[in-house]
Amino acid sequence: MAQATNNFNNSTQIGQGGYGKVYKVILADGSIVAIKRALEGLLQGEKEFLTEIELLSRVHHRNLVALMGYCEEEGEQVLS
Incomplete structure (x- = not known):
C-alpha cells in the first residue's frame, strides 16, 4: 500500500477525516482504489476498526467504494 500511494504522498491524498487520510x-x-490510513498516534481501538471493516463489507452504495482488504500490523491500520 505504501508503494501504491508513493509512500502515502500528499499528491495521492483525496480526503481526510477525524480517523485518517x-x-x-x-x-x-x-x-x-481508495486507501484509508489511520493518522499516526490516533489508532482506533481494535473494536472500532473491526466494526468499520464489518460495516464497509456489508454496505453497498454508489458513493462508496467496495472494501477490498485491510491491514493491521506494525502499528498501522489501513483499509483499501
Whole structure:
C-alpha cells in the first residue's frame, strides 16, 4: 500500500477525516482504489476498526467504494 500511494504522498491524498487520510490509487490493471490510513498516534481501538471493516463489507452504495482488504500490523491500520 505504501508503494501504491508513493509512500502515502500528499499528491495521492483525496480526503481526510477525524480517523485518517484517504488516498486514491490506480493499480497496474487500471482499477481505482481508495486507501484509508489511520493518522499516526490516533489508532482506533481494535473494536472500532473491526466494526468499520464489518460495516464497509456489508454496505453497498454508489458513493462508496467496495472494501477490498485491510491491514493491521506494525502499528498501522489501513483499509483499501
